[in-house]
Amino acid sequence: MIQLLLAASLLAAQPARLQISTSAGVNTSIAVVQIRGDGPFVSLTALARGLGGSVDRADAWVTLHVGAGRFRFLAGTPLVQDGGVLSGLPAASRARGDSLFIPLAFVAEILASPSRQAWSYAPSTATLTQLRPGHQVTIDPGHGGGDSGNPGKFFPRGMTEKDVTLKVGLLVRSELERQNVRVTMTRTRDTLINLEQRAPRYCQRSCDLFVSIHVNSLEPRPGYTNVRGFETYFLSEARTEDAARVARMENESVRFDTPVASNDTGNKLDFMFKDLQTAEFLRQSQQAAAKIQSSLLEVQDGGSKGVKQTGFAVLRTATRPAVLIEMGYATNKEDAALMTSPDGQRKLAASIARAIVAALKQFDRETAATPPGPGQ
Numbered sequence: 001m002i003q004l005l006l007a008a009s010l011l012a013a014q015p016a017r018l019q020i021s022t023s024a025g026v027n028t029s030i031a032v033v034q035i036r037g038d039g040p041f042v043s044l045t046a047l048a049r050g051l052g053g054s055v056d057r058a059d060a061w062v063t064l065h066v067g068a069g070r071f072r073f074l075a076g077t078p079l080v081q082d083g084g085v086l087s088g089l090p091a092a093s094r095a096r097g098d099s100l101f102i103p104l105a106f107v108a109e110i111l112a113s114p115s116r117q118a119w120s121y122a123p124s125t126a127t128l129t130q131l132r133p134g135h136q137v138t139i140d141p142g143h144g145g146g147d148s149g150n151p152g153k154f155f156p157r158g159m160t161e162k163d164v165t166l167k168v169g170l171l172v173r174s175e176l177e178r179q180n181v182r183v184t185m186t187r188t189r190d191t192l193i194n195l196e197q198r199a200p201r202y203c204q205r206s207c208d209l210f211v212s213i214h215v216n217s218l219e220p221r222p223g224y225t226n227v228r229g230f231e232t233y234f235l236s237e238a239r240t241e242d243a244a245r246v247a248r249m250e251n252e253s254v255r256f257d258t259p260v261a262s263n264d265t266g267n268k269l270d271f272m273f274k275d276l277q278t279a280e281f282l283r284q285s286q287q288a289a290a291k292i293q294s295s296l297l298e299v300q301d302g303g304s305k306g307v308k309q310t311g312f313a314v315l316r317t318a319t320r321p322a323v324l325i326e327m328g329y330a331t332n333k334e335d336a337a338l339m340t341s342p343d344g345q346r347k348l349a350a351s352i353a354r355a356i357v358a359a360l361k362q363f364d365r366e367t368a369a370t371p372p373g374p375g376q
Contacts, residue, residue: 145192171349
């Protein structure tokens with residue numbers, strides 16, 4: 001058994017070490033390099049040496065041979081082939097000198113996956129108590145301008161969904177900036193932003209998370225004003241009819257969009273890379289959605305309706321982790337009172353901001369690394 005131990009630091013501002021310990025008592029320390037925006041990487045050559053393996057190259061493919069394992073990396077892409085299985089990594093491998101540097105996630109998620117008995121991976125038990133500097137989040141107050149969203153059956157006269165989402169969104173921004181998180185707003189006033197342009201335009205490579213804020217409602221039917229609660233979505237096909245209903249309701253805003261010419265000239269390989277990268281972002285989106293649901297329980301007593309998946313137009317074009325929050329029902333008196341009162345808006349915003357920070361800390365833990373200790 002070979003154990004791969006990553007010592008995690010609180011700030012990860014310096015290079016780290018990946019410790020490789022064999023059953024024979026041989027210890028090897030490998031430098032972990034932090035690449036801004038992409039997280040921690042290790043040299044494939046150094047990893048092979050520590051594991052007693054080898055590396056060879058054939059055209060654009062670089063192969064790691066270790067034990068009975070054979071892992072082929074397509075240099076400059078996030079692709080790795082494990083036997084006959086092609087998988088994606090959180091970031092593209094990159095050449096530095098004579099070596100290929102690969103995301104550390106390969107070690108934890110593929111090389112030391114539960115199905116393998118030859119290696120184990122043991123992250124440090126240290127936890128992050130502070131955010132790393134440089135996080136950026138995009139807050140998207142739903143609707144705006146000519147798109148009022150739902151009319152707010154129990155909202156004060158003249159107030160609609162677009163007004164509530166903007167007020168809460170601006171309060172979330174204030175809470176996050178107080179914790180040194182940089183915030184980009186898709187809108188800061190009553191203006192219309194094309195639905196399918198919100199995520200790609202305002203949450204690009206440096207953005208850690210896109211959060212779209214909305215208000216739910218129901219069409220009149222027996223007992224509909226008794227329904228209340230909150231839910232958070234991330235992108236996928238709808239798993240329930242209710243999730244599909246909410247998606248249809250929110251996607252109706254597309255009719256307000258100004259047509260935009262597409263300049264998408266990507267080839268099939270580009271789409272494949274995007275799909276593989278999106279798989280990682282969906283995992284992070286699900287993590288963030290779960291934290292938001294848990295945090296909102298503290299202030300929204302209408303009950304959690306859970307983390308759900310569906311095809312919101314505002315999420316379909318996201319190229320980074322993205323979630324959509326339905327804070328409550330405008331068709332319910334209690335939910336409406338919470339979402340429209342200044343105190344309720346502050347509580348909702350603080351709760352959402354706490355969850356975002358918790359999600360960012362989890363992202364940090366997954367890519368954390370520490371400086372080597374004495375003698376390493």
